[in-house]
Amino acid sequence: MLVVVLVVATAIGLVLQRRAGRVRASTAPSTAPGWDLAGVGPGTDDRVLLLQLSSPICTPCDRTREQLTALADEHDGLRHVDVDIAERPEVARALHVMRTPTTVAFDRHGTELLRVGGVPRRADLLAALPLEETR
């Protein structure tokens, strides 16, 4: 019994570790209005919205917030908005998000581009975003 539990837990751990932070392109994107949910409109230069869904008791959410805030500062046209789904559960419902942190990227027109569950892998996320190579 002990061996079974440890083997199952190890398998779950390995699967979660492989999936954590991985960028998944949205092949069947939700039609949820990302900019509206974020409560902001796209500014003239904004190309991409990173909508982060967080919960109150969540260490990886804090690390994701730090990383994405820095990313948005470094790149023109990138907006980052963090939403606490404890305060706004309708955002999680609209985007069918079960776990935190989840980051959903939308383009200027509100089309969903990709999702990341867990703390994003910075290089992978940057490579996947349609940002202009300025600066």
Add this chain to the structure above:
Amino acid sequence: MTDRLDPRGVRFAAAVTTVVLAIVLLTGSGVLAALQALVFAVPVVAGMRWSPYGALYRVLIAPRLGPPSDREDAAPVRFSQAVGLLFTVVAAVGYLSGATALGIVATAFALAAAFLNAAFGFCLGCEVYGLLARVRTAR
């Protein structure tokens, strides 16, 4: 409640918990399950400062290591102790009342969660928060 914890101490406590729960599963000892529940209950009630395994870490291990490069928020850890408390109380009641199957299942879940935390730094509350929020708002 702005406590900051050494993450290595948190992982150490999860590792000790994993070993204790493994022994519970092997021996079917309801008393040991109850003791582990008590270990969870102290920091849930009094704050992480009073965590028995945390104290063990500070006395035995922390002096041998350098200062932590990072600190983590205590609130998520305290929440995970509350989840552990719930499962180990059910386990202890199960074993001690003769509902052994209940004891085994509850111990197995608590053990899996503690092991995932110790080995992978897994955050159970984060993984299921959206799910829980949805259940809450559906009612």
